[in-house]
Amino acid sequence: xxxxxxxxxxxxxxxxxxxxxxxxxxxxxxxxxxxxxxxxxxxxxxxxxxxxxxxxxxxxxxxxxxxxxxxxxxxxxxxxxxxxxxxxxxxxxxxxxxxxxxxxxxxxxxxxxxxxxxxxxxxxxxxxxxxxxxxxxxxxxxxxxxxxxxxxxxxxxxxxxxxxxxxxxxxxxxxxxxxxxxxxxxxxxxxxxxxxxxxxxxxxxxxxxxxxxxxxxxxxxxxxxxxxxxxxxxxxxxxxxxxxxxxxxxxxxxxxxxxxxxxxxxxxxxxxxxxxxxxxxxxxxxxxxxxxxxxxxxxxxxxxxxxxxxxxxxxxxxxxxxxxxxxx
Amino acid sequence: xxxxxxxxxxxxxxxxxxxxxxxxxxxxxxxxxxxxxxxxxxxxxxxxxxxxxxxxxxxxxxxxxxxxxxxxxxxxxxxxxxxxxxxxxxxxxxxxxxxxxxxxxxxxxxxxxxxxxxxxxxxxxxxxxxxxxxxxxxxxxxxxxxxxxxxxxxxxxxxxxxxxxxxxxxxxxxxxxxxxxxxxxxxxxxxxxxxxxxxxxxxxxxxxxxxxxxxxxxxxxxxxxxxxxxxxxxxxxxxxxxxxxxxxxxxxxxxxxxxxxxxxxxxxxxxxxxxxxxxxxxxx
Numbered sequence: 001x002x003x004x005x006x007x008x009x010x011x012x013x014x015x016x017x018x019x020x021x022x023x024x025x026x027x028x029x030x031x032x033x034x035x036x037x038x039x040x041x042x043x044x045x046x047x048x049x050x051x052x053x054x055x056x057x058x059x060x061x062x063x064x065x066x067x068x069x070x071x072x073x074x075x076x077x078x079x080x081x082x083x084x085x086x087x088x089x090x091x092x093x094x095x096x097x098x099x100x101x102x103x104x105x106x107x108x109x110x111x112x113x114x115x116x117x118x119x120x121x122x123x124x125x126x127x128x129x130x131x132x133x134x135x136x137x138x139x140x141x142x143x144x145x146x147x148x149x150x151x152x153x154x155x156x157x158x159x160x161x162x163x164x165x166x167x168x169x170x171x172x173x174x175x176x177x178x179x180x181x182x183x184x185x186x187x188x189x190x191x192x193x194x195x196x197x198x199x200x201x202x203x204x205x206x207x208x209x210x211x212x213x214x215x216x217x218x219x220x221x222x223x224x225x226x227x228x229x230x231x232x233x234x235x236x237x238x239x240x241x242x243x244x245x246x247x248x249x250x251x252x253x254x255x256x257x258x259x260x261x262x263x264x265x266x267x268x269x270x271x272x273x274x275x276x277x278x279x280x281x282x283x284x285x286x287x288x289x290x291x292x293x294x295x296x297x298x299x300x301x302x303x304x305x306x307x308x309x310x311x312x313x314x315x316x317x318x319x320x321x322x323x324x325x326x327x328x
Numbered sequence: 329x330x331x332x333x334x335x336x337x338x339x340x341x342x343x344x345x346x347x348x349x350x351x352x353x354x355x356x357x358x359x360x361x362x363x364x365x366x367x368x369x370x371x372x373x374x375x376x377x378x379x380x381x382x383x384x385x386x387x388x389x390x391x392x393x394x395x396x397x398x399x400x401x402x403x404x405x406x407x408x409x410x411x412x413x414x415x416x417x418x419x420x421x422x423x424x425x426x427x428x429x430x431x432x433x434x435x436x437x438x439x440x441x442x443x444x445x446x447x448x449x450x451x452x453x454x455x456x457x458x459x460x461x462x463x464x465x466x467x468x469x470x471x472x473x474x475x476x477x478x479x480x481x482x483x484x485x486x487x488x489x490x491x492x493x494x495x496x497x498x499x500x501x502x503x504x505x506x507x508x509x510x511x512x513x514x515x516x517x518x519x520x521x522x523x524x525x526x527x528x529x530x531x532x533x534x535x536x537x538x539x540x541x542x543x544x545x546x547x548x549x550x551x552x553x554x555x556x557x558x559x560x561x562x563x564x565x566x567x568x569x570x571x572x573x574x575x576x577x578x579x580x581x582x583x584x585x586x587x588x589x590x591x592x593x594x595x596x597x598x599x600x601x602x603x604x605x606x607x608x609x610x611x612x
Contacts, residue, residue: 031510035423038416039436042484045477046439049446049454056457107353115347124354126602131361133598135538137568138587142364144572145371145580187360194357218343241445248447250541251569275449275541282453283545295453302450309445313438 050302057296059289068296074261074277076285081293083300085261089178089271090301093253094246096182096267101190102239108190109197114223125198132191140255143184148175148256151183156268167265174258179267181257185249189242196241200234200319201227230319237315244308248301250275274301368587375585385551385567388576395586397553398562401468402590404554405547405563406537408472413479414529418518420480421487421525426513428488437488440481451477452542460546468554468561471547475536482535486528490521527601534597538590540565564590 060068064081071082112125152175159169208226217225228235258270259280274297285291379394386393420440424433451474459470494517502512518525540563548560549570564586571583 025508025510027511028509031513032423032427035419035426036432038419039423039433039484041416042420042436042443042480043439045480046443046446049450052454052457053450056453104353104357107350108357111347111350111354115350127358127361128354130595130598131357133534133594134361134364135540135565135590135594137538137540137565137572138364138368138591141568141572141583141587142367146363146367187357190357218339220343220346221339223346244445248445248449250447250449251565255569255572275447278449278453279541279544282456283548295457298450298453301447305445305447305450306442309442310438312445313441 053295053299053302057292057299059292060296063289068293069300072263076281076287076290079287079289081289083274083293083297085263086272086274086277086297087300088263089257090247090273090275093178093181093185093257093271093273094243096178097185097189097246098239098243100183100186101193101242105190105193105197105238105242106235108194109201110223112194113198113201114227115219128191128194131187136188136249136251139184139188139252143180143252143256147183148180151175151180168267171264171266171268173268174270176256176258177268177270178257181253181271181273182267184252184256185246188249188252189245192245193238193242196238196316197231197235200231200238200316203234203319204230233315234319237312240308240312240315244305244312247308248275248305250279254279365591368584368591371584372588375581376588380585380589384553385582388578391578393582395562395564395567395582397550398564398567398586399589401547401550401554401562402537402564404468404557404561405471405475405543406533408468408557409475409479409536410529410533412473413476414483417480417483418487418525420484422491422513422518424484424488425491437485440484444481448478448539449541452545455542456545463558465558466546466548466560468547468557468559471543471561471563472557474542474546475539478536478539478542479532482532483529486532487521487525490524490528491517493524494520523604527604530597530601534594534601538565538594540569
């Protein structure tokens with residue numbers, strides 16, 4: 001028995017004491033308060049980050065207002081800052097990445113959750129997850145010395161020859177540029193999308209599959225009529241999580257996208273992303289307005305990824321909560 | 329059912345095509361992994377020798393030299409990140425596992441999930457204005473704090489998940505012996521979950537060890553040894569970046585060697601984490 005301090009001295013009956021159905025130990029109360037403090041620090045940090053960046057970008061916001069995101073003029077020499085080229089580069093490279101990564105990730109998720117031999121599931125799933133373990137900067141290094149030369153010598157000539165009538169595949173073929181950026185991003189977000197999709201598909205009740213099988217469905221038909229409709233909102237969530245990762249990815253894309261603040265329809269052309277411009281220019285930025293403009297780019301990026309993440313988590317959580325056979 | 333019908337044949341044809349494309353997609357996704365491993369191994373292995381771990385980088389044009397300062401720097405940064413990130417993360421995780429039903433706890437859980445999706449470069453910006461601007465210089469301390477912020481949500485959620493796996497009967501046994509709840513949680517529940525939490529922490533260490541973006545303007549870089557945690561500090565990841573975008577052949581060679589060391593470390597942590605989890609499951 002531990003000696004219990006006289007609780008009545010500490011506090012009259014609290015909610016906690018009622019919840020325990022006995023007099024709460026003072027140690028328990030302290031324990032709960034202390035752990036709650038650290039748990040709360042997670043929320044505090046998130047809010048603090050938003051505030052700190054908002055404060056840092058005040059100068060730029062006051063000067064340029066909404067023009068900051070609609071102007072293409074980024075000129076530190078004249079102290080003019082418009083971030084549209086970076087927004088364009090970030091959005092387009094992420095969309096290219098999704099275009100490549102979503103079908104492949106769905107294929108992986110379907111394969112691992114529905115088709116693969118049980119013995120193969122763990123090792124192959126592990127290999128796919130290793131894709132996420134490779135540091136971004138290592139992808140960047142590989143992108144510079146392996147991917148970009150391959151694109152320049154093999155892929156881009158081929159694309160120009162076959163699909164060159166489209167505006168997307170024209171112009172000088174450097175290897176470095178939007179296409180390289182999109183491909184590197186797609187590699188990096190594939191493990192995110194596929195592992196969340198796999199979890200979502202795993203949450204689909206077995207009874208739905210069994211029902212479809214009982215009606216004579218092929219394995220693909222089981223996936224199509226039973227698994228995909230049930231998992232749909234979670235799969236959208238997985239895609240948005242991948243998008244969030246792609247938007248904020250920095251090193252790998254900085255190393256391959258060419259870093260030129262231009263807006264071009266061609267995927268061969270160099271581009272620039274929001275994260276890249278911060279990475280490249282922040283330490284060399286002189287002048288308060290310049291720093292503030294870069295901070296505003298960071299704030300935009302932060303805000304967009306936070307909103308996307310909130311949205312995606314809600315979608316993914318929804319699948320877990322669905323009643324059996326529930327309709328979306 | 330008319331098994332010989334054209335519809336039947338078509339359905340099975342489609343089934344095969346789709347299943348084939350799923351397998352193909354999986355294979356295609358793994359090609360870059362194989363390619364990265366191949367390139368890093370082949371190009372990096374030549375640069376690995378004792379000097380790599382003990383010497384400073386040589387100036388342009390001089391052969392040899394190493395990245396001893398970056399190896400030590402990465403260890404310092406990760407060490408600091410563990411120091412600042414793990415204890416709060418575990419305590420927050422304990423809170424979520426023990427008192428996880430309140431609205432506040434749900435908000436914490438949600439924030440942790442959202443925070444793990446925040447771009448690492450914005451964490452760098454945050455720590456820059458918080459620490460670097462206050463102390464007036466780049467430092468290992470700032471870098472360690474940035475990495476700790478990235479670790480925090482991972483450690484929190486891992487701790488919570490693993491504590492929830494500990495059977496309630498253990499707690500009941502402890503409470504039945506008259507142990508106060510907090511001691512039952514710390515000495516019985518947390519201790520039982522600790523090996524699993526350690527594996528989770530290993531994975532988060534593996535993730536932050538390769539982080540580059542948040543270090544660019546916190547720990548910065550250093551061509552020399554850092555004599556303390558209040559100085560700019562070199563790291564393997566930042567040096568890979570700096571060397572890769574430089575025009576010098578020798579520096580590229582060093583970048584590949586550093587990438588090999590970093591990649592092997594990260595993969596080793598991941599594989600051993602996986603292996604530890606499996607042996608624990610089997611032992612049960």
